[in-house]
Amino acid sequence: MRKLDIQSIEDIAIGAALLGTGGGGDPYIGKLMAIQAVEEFGPITLLEADEVPDDALVVPTAMMGAPTVMVEKVPSGEEVIGAFNTLKNYLGQEIYATIPIEAGGVNSMIPLALAARLGIPVVDTDGMGRAFPELQMVTFHLNDVSATPMVICDEKGNNLMLNTVDNVWTEKLARSATVVMGGSVMLAIYPMKGNQLKSAGIHGIITLTEEIGKAIRGAKAKKxxxxxxxxxxxxxxxxxxxxxxxxxxxxxxxxxxxxxxxxxxxxxxxxxxxxxxxxxxxxxxxxxxxxxxxxxxxxxxxxxxxxxxxxxxxxxxxxxxxxxxxxxxxxxxxxxxxxxxxxxxxxxxxxxxxxxxxxxxxxxx
Amino acid sequence: MSYRIGIDVGGTNTDAVILDKNLVPIAKAKTPTTADVTSGIYNAISLVLNQKEVDRSEIKYAMLGTTHCTNAVVERKRLNKVAVIRIGLPATGAIKPLTGWPQDLKEAIGNMYFLVGGGHEFDGREIAPLDEKAIRDIAKQVKGVADSVAITSVFAPVSTDHEKRAAEIIKEELGDIPVSLSHEIGSIGLLERENATVLNAALVDVARTTAEGFKDALAREGIDAKIYFGQNDGTLMSVDYAVRYPILTIACGPTNSIRGASFLTKHKNALVVDVGGTTTDVGVLVNGFPRQSSIAVEIGGVRTNFRMPDLISIGLGGGTVVREGSEGITIGPDSVGYRITEAGLVFGGNTLTTTDVVTALGKAAIGDVTKVKDLNQDMLKQTYKKIVSMAEEVVDRMKTSSEPIPVILVGGGSVILPDELVGASEVLRPEHYDVANAIGSAIAQVSGQIERVFSIDELGREGALKMAKDMAIEEAVKAGADPATIEIVEIDDVPLAYMPGNATKIRVKAAGNLAV
Structure with a gap:
């Protein structure tokens, strides 16, 4: 366990842009969200996957939609709170921690901002080790973790729960809903237990992005x-x-x-x-x-x-x-x-x- | 015979030219830029009028490209107190206005911001109705405190309704206070557009004082001309417009050089290398206009998405200091600037500059050649080789293909560069190259630009483009362009990623000659 401060967020944002492999949205806006959240609510706790109890509930969060929309309609920061509550009540269990589903691009930052706001830890794990464009493109999917029940939410307070037959359907339905809800929404998705997280996730990824960021930032000083x-x-x-x-x-x-x-x-x-x-x-x-x-x-x-x-x-x-x-x-x-x-x-x-x-x-x- | 006078304020010099009715330069002058800028402009005007006998009453137009606004932001001086209003709740709260601004600049503009309900979705639907009461309350609250208002609404480039309505309410409550609306200033990207809008609002008084100063300077010389300001896209705006959109004057200098280079050579596609006293700016001329930068630009430490010419600037100019040390020869990045005429060796000074090097090698005849005749020839040749390769490297960086393309050399310092450069199909050095920027200012066109998100599914691609073009032409006419000369000079469309429905962002610019 360790704490992530504003400098860590700056470094992670640079590393996340690299793992975004050209896409994933510019982490800049997510970085500002995470920084504001840390300024208001204090530093973020980062856990290693081993530190998560096997039966604890972990819920990844991410934005879905067009990054071009997100840079114009900046999120409220409150979106996912409602989604987490909906999911908590449905599953009848407290949410122990959150994680990024993708460590690349803007979605590296959304869980950090949320974790600061809710006072829950982030686990050093994701489901891609990079960025991909579709919801089923996660290692959780390879291990047959279901994307649903998931909640899609917007800044207006709408939250929509999906229970689908498979993850490809999830992708189709969620993307249509995204457009109706304004083109940029937040997700609480792939709810899983600690043991599933440990077997299906890509571990150490936030630390890796931070190190990439540090290396890029520090290279000039170290010549x-x-x-x-x-x-x-x-x-x-x-x-x-x-x-x-x-x-x-x-x-x-x-x-x-x-x-x-x-x-x-x-x-x-x-x-x-x-x-x-x-x-x-x-x-x-x-x-x-x-x-x-x-x-x-x-x-x-x-x-x-x-x-x-x-x-x-x-x-x-x-x-x-x-x-x-x-x-x-x-x-x-x-x-x-x-x-x-x-x-x-x-x-x-x-x-x-x-x-x-x-x-x-x-x-x- | 009617005339026009063009002035460009650069980092080192302020240049002025007089053009006749056929746009032929008939007089030019160069004088050091002063700390207050205005007295340098006055000096340049009186100097250029002394060059040639012209009937002053026949000088009908005066165009000014100036750094007043840039300096005010950089120095954090003379800025207005701004009431910053963002329309977008319940969205956007995760990042407050003025985030990332340097503290001293935030304080200089009063650090007051407000978030209210309203704004639109990407497709024009409302996120929430405009909270008119909140706007009215803000107006009451900032009365007597704010002297300018900046309003930014979510997706204002798609729907301008909420910004316009909010401006009406502000005017109802506060009377004739200047109001800057984001849709008139920047493109998609809320924070960057908001930043540009706030800077614009902060510069209203600076623009007004500058306009009055220019008018006075002309009046003192007995000139009663219609005044225009240069914008950074190479087109002009009237005084009224400039006072409303002062931020559009930022970075007009490099643009004027590029446009001037195009005018003087009749080339519409080329690289323009502008060598001043301190720096070399390389820009790309595309269809007669500067290519715009696609990345976020910082002004005074504030990130904006404001249109700017795509430039690479290196520390190489006519006054750049040359040193010989243990690590070999170094060139710059520092320069003696406008003090070249006292500090340079050929002018009897003690500092070895790039101008001295080319004079010593017989590649230029500037000042007193005998002062540099004893310099070591090997050192000179090595230095010169370095100067040329510095220029060639930037040329190569700005080119988009390996094909050689024409390179136009302008600016007073361009004497330090040769008539052949690697990567150039030809090197052009037009007459009046030394005042290309002032000429660019004088010959600037008038333009209109729009940027909006269109739905291709509804309009079809052709339909959307046509609609965008018509809107841009209408804007150009409004700005004072002669309809018969208007051309579409730029079209750019970017599909919105990760979204079905084929929404695409289209930006079109139309420009034409000044309707005289």
């Missing part, structure tokens, strides 16, 4: 290469260095799909990298070969500062380093790849772990 610092901490690989030359986006079924192109610089001169994204980066490839695919993490970092860049923040001419980070091993199972592999997103590419792709490439040379 070390921040990119190398990030690769060391995450066990990632440099895939490409280049300049953003083109970004195209289109909306398909409520998701911003698109691709960005980078022209190689330094030792990558003469090559072009294409990044396909659906909110998050899905595929990184050059003309000749695929360099990395989901569920491995593909992040774009500023080449000088290593600050992560979202697909919305891609700026023409910006010099970037694209890195690939191996995903959690839970995603590398048959069910994991079926849930979040390249084919699920419509790409006719086999999933090969990024480290194997890198090794094969080195072998070629």
């Amino acid at each position: 070390v290469d921040p990119i190398k610092a990030v690769l060391d901490i995450t066990g990632g690989y440099e895939l490409f260095r280049g300049k953003i030359s083109d970004v195209s986006r289109r909306t398909v079924g409520g998701f911003a799909r698109g691709e960005s192109k980078l022209i190689g610089i330094d030792s990558y001169k003469g090559k072009t990298l294409t990044l396909n994204f659906q909110n998050e980066h899905l595929i990184a490839r050059t003309e000749e070969e695929v360099l990395a695919t989901v569920p491995d993490l593909i992040a774009v970092l500023d080449s000088e500062t290593a600050h992560p860049i979202t697909t919305e923040g891609l700026r023409y001419g910006a010099r970037c380093v694209v890195i690939g980070i191996p995903c959690n091993s839970k995603w590398r199972t048959e069910k994991g790849i079926a849930t979040v592999g390249p084919r699920y997103f419509g790409y006719d590419i086999d999933y090969i772990p990024v480290e194997e792709r890198v090794m094969n490439k080195r072998g070629d040379k």
